[in-house]
Amino acid sequence: MNTTTIPDSLLATLKNRQKKIGTFCSIAGKPSDLSLTCQAQPMVDERLMSARAIINTPREDREGDIIVPQGVQLENFRKNPVVLWEHGLGEITRPIAKCQHPDGGLALEVEEEHISATSYFTEKCLESVQIFHLIAEGLVRATSVRAVPLKSFTRKTSNDGIGIVLEEWELIEWSWGALGVNPDAIARTIDRGTIEGRKITEPLLKSLKAVLPPKNHTLNDESSYPDRSGIAV
Numbered sequence: 631m632n633t634t635t636i637p638d639s640l641l642a643t644l645k646n647r648q649k650k651i652g653t654f655c656s657i658a659g660k661p662s663d664l665s666l667t668c669q670a671q672p673m674v675d676e677r678l679m680s681a682r683a684i685i686n687t688p689r690e691d692r693e694g695d696i697i698v699p700q701g702v703q704l705e706n707f708r709k710n711p712v713v714l715w716e717h718g719l720g721e722i723t724r725p726i727a728k729c730q731h732p733d734g735g736l737a738l739e740v741e742e743e744h745i746s747a748t749s750y751f752t753e754k755c756l757e758s759v760q761i762f763h764l765i766a767e768g769l770v771r772a773t774s775v776r777a778v779p780l781k782s783f784t785r786k787t788s789n790d791g792i793g794i795v796l797e798e799w800e801l802i803e804w805s806w807g808a809l810g811v812n813p814d815a816i817a818r819t820i821d822r823g824t825i826e827g828r829k830i831t832e833p834l835l836k837s838l839k840a841v842l843p844p845k846n847h848t849l850n851d852e853s854s855y856p857d858r859s860g861i862a863v
Contacts, residue, residue, distance in 0.1 A: 639784045640664075643792045651772060651810045652691035654794050657717060663802060664794075665717060666697055667774040669810055674766045678732075679751045681765045685773045685804050686745040694785070694793025697777065699745045701798040708736055713749040714805040715761060717776055720840070721833030726758040727751045729804070745775075747804060757834050760825040761806060769819065772810045776802040808841045817842060 644656050644664075657663040668691075672683040686699050712725040727749035729737045737748035751762040764770040781798035808816070816838050823830060830838070 637779075637782065640779065640782060640794060643784050643794055647693070650692070652695070653693050654695050657719070657776065662778050664777050664779060664796075665774045666691075666695065666777065667772050667807065667809055669771045670773075671768075671771060672765055676766065679753070679759075679762055680748050681751070681762065681806075682746060682748040683771075683773050684744045685747050686775055687743060690787070690793065694787030694789070694791050695795070696793065697775070697796045697799065699740055700742060701781070701796060702740055702745065702777075703780065703798070703800045704736070704738070704740075707738075707801045707803070711736055711738070712803050713747075714803055715757070715834075716807045716809075716837065717774065717803070717805045721836050722757050724755070726755065726761050726806070747773075749806070756828065756831050760828070760830060760834055763826050764819075765806065769811055769815050770806055770808060772807045773804060774807055774809075775804045778802060808838060811841055813842050 641656075644654065647653060647655065651667050651669055654664050654666050657665055666686070668684070668686065670684045672681045674681050686697055686702075688696055688698055690696055707729075711729040713727040713729050715722040715726050718724070729747050729749055731737045731748070732750070737750065739746050751758045753759055761770065777796060777799040779796050779799050782794065782796045784792050784794055787793045819825065820830070820835065820838055820842075
């Protein structure tokens with residue numbers, strides 16, 4: 631059972647942050663867990679129904695945060711290498727893919743300058759199929775690691791802000807997400823109502839609607855838009 635807690639210095643830094651690409655956030659309900667999102671163009675294999683992406687680099691983000699790739703611990707992740715949609719905090723709670731090669735090996739590589747990982751999607755789950763196609767179309771590019779800090783500190787950044795550095799951390803899972811997508815492209819997908827000729831599933835539809843500015847909500851059931859407060863800042 632994970633009993634790790636975030637040090638007070640990290641909590642103070644996280645308290646007034648805005649949720650945006652590449653910024654550490656604490657995950658509501660799991661006070662010891664942090665998420666850090668990044669964006670990169672994934673490599674898609676249509677035949678294997680897989681998508682490979684860089685999920686972490688040691689570069690500073692806009693807040694001055696750094697997560698050290700070689701500081702990751704994978705022992706527990708190897709036992710259950712799941713890939714989720716938005717950390718399972720919204721409408722889609724079950725895994726959408728596995729970070730595991732067909733031969734059973736872990737589909738994740740740790741290098742000095744980055745961590746890359748491959749997600750293998752399944753045709754047995756329609757949300758999995760549709761999210762894969764959104765990635766293949768280039769509409770979804772954001773990935774987010776869910777990390778438990780084991781050794782961390784805060785530091786002053788070049789712009790007089792406070793950045794977080796994770797030197798050692800445990801990977802709980804990683805996710806694909808709609809944060810940072812092109813709202814116009816997503817609006818067109820919602821208006822079309824289908825992905826690859828199949829009706830968008832209701833859980834995915836709600837998740838996609840939630841990333842649009844109010845003026846782009848073209849469907850009538852706005853009362854069904856979910857509260858995206860799953861990730862607390």
